Amino acid sequence: MTSRTILIPGTGGNKLLKDGVSLGHPVVLNARLFLLKAAGMSVEQTVLDMSMEHRPGQAAPVKTTLSPDSEVTPGPPLDVAYGKLLDRIEGRSSFPYDWRADLEYNAGLLIDYLEQERPDAGRWKLVTHSQGGLLALVASGLYADRKGTASAFSELVSHLCMVAPPVYGTVDAANALVVGSELGDEVRGEFRRIAGTWPALYQMLPDWRCIKLPQGGDSNLGLFSYQTWQPYPWVLPFLVQRGYEIRRKYLEYPTQNLQGVQYSYLFARNQKTADRVIASPGAAIDFPAGQAAGDGLVPLDITRARMTSAEKNRTEVIGPDEHTPPHSMLLTDDAVVTLVLKRLEQ
């Protein structure tokens, strides 16, 4: 075997298992939370199940769930999001990971996997979606550090096709921490408590001047400033700090350790996408409806503006009038899947 293709899913793209049993399809999980809340029953167990615990200075989670005597581990990818791609990958190979956890921690696990399962006399071809792309980029930096050369990752990986990676962050990560409506308005308070314990969300905060003042103009603060998060006690300062460190260490020049890897980006610009928030220093953050071009989560123009010219040349964009699905479901589109697989052939 000369090469092997593997999918690295995005946030929520694979199931989480509590003591080996699925915590539920997102639809079922949402429905359960909604029904429990509507019936006046406690959703505390779900909050405990989905929450993590970390300590400063340690990438690995102290606890993967706050439920006593339990452990949450990654499960198989969701077929509804990735079935069409997996059907066209030999062995339906994927790298499931705990998408709530620290990127560097997961990148270490990814490297271990790529080394241990490496195809005989061959290299990997990686297809990543969303956070999965960040995982690959962080892994390339981590591996370069370990081996002492910027081309180290190419010993393991020949191709890397990143579908809609939020390379410079996404406003949706801030929205999840502040508003918490991902699981529906009924349980937004509970979701915020859960989301505040997930390092990955902090590490996907926007890395551009996205805070606008109510009276107009840019704020001097960013989403990695402590002052920005003062109104939100469930946002943990050491995780904000960690998010900043990950960005600076691995994602300031995201492709610098991909020497020798045939990498490419695929983005879309056919959905309205948030690229800004509105807040005065120390005041609550408001999230206006997205108006920028993107895939619904990753704003394209801002991402391209941050790219180096070499990265731009390796970027493919789905046009503004296309009927491809939004970010989370991009790989349900046969055309996108075909595009990705062709890229791996080059």
Place this chain on the structure above:
Amino acid sequence: MKRLLLAILAATVLWPSAVLGQPEDSACDELRSHGDVSDIDLLRCRFEGLRCMRVEREGRASSPDETSLPPATWQATEESVYVTCGGLGCIDAPDSEDPSMGVCGTPSIPDDCGGAAIVGGLCGEQHLIMKKLPGIVPTRLFFTAHPIVDSGFDGAAGFNPDVAAGVLLQVGLGRSQSRELAGGGVLHYGFPNCYLHAEALWSRFRVGHDVGVGYKTGSSWVSRVALTGFGQYAGETGLEDDNATYRFGPAVQVEIYFNVILKGGWLPVGTGEGPVWFAGLTYGASLLDDFRK
């Protein structure tokens, strides 16, 4: 494109001559005369200190303990790196207050190389020009489960719940196009929105076919709709039933959130009493895995 080609041409032409040690000015000749001098030193001799151009790169977010955003960073232009500087980086000019003005020098960060990788102390990576796609012909094949009800075989009111297995094939009608983007990269457009939709299903009580045209809406909740011609051969007690009939007519399918397909049809044509209506849903068998523990 012209600039990119120029840059690559310059990199190809200038690099070998410089690296092989053929700079023309006398200072470099003198350096060369010392014998044991590296190729990079010769390159620096020729290009280092020359003026080059930088462009603004978007500023970054402030760190947690900063109260204001840091200034924007600057990035070398491709032309600077590969033409003006012959493969050296274009770094900040210490004697100029204009941040867009740089000088050729040693690359230290990718920005100094216009984003290219640093290889052996030089800006080394040539830019990739991606091949255009020959076109996209998407397909999908679903093995499906079909909970289905119909009005009965005599056309009178009544429900005949049934679960059928099936195969659904969708083939995109059309080919996408692509063009180069200003600043680099490729834009893809004209993805097919219409699909040939062909489905077969069977159960103990029926054998059915469903052929038509699907349309990808671009919306999430109603992700696809299809108009089809649906036909079924069905018997009340099974396919061997002496009173089994064949009915045919138009059907509508609506795919919800890329997942479940709701369908309904009216079958006025065929043998036996009619018309017959039916309703049901189609679900990809592999999707059921998502719900398993």
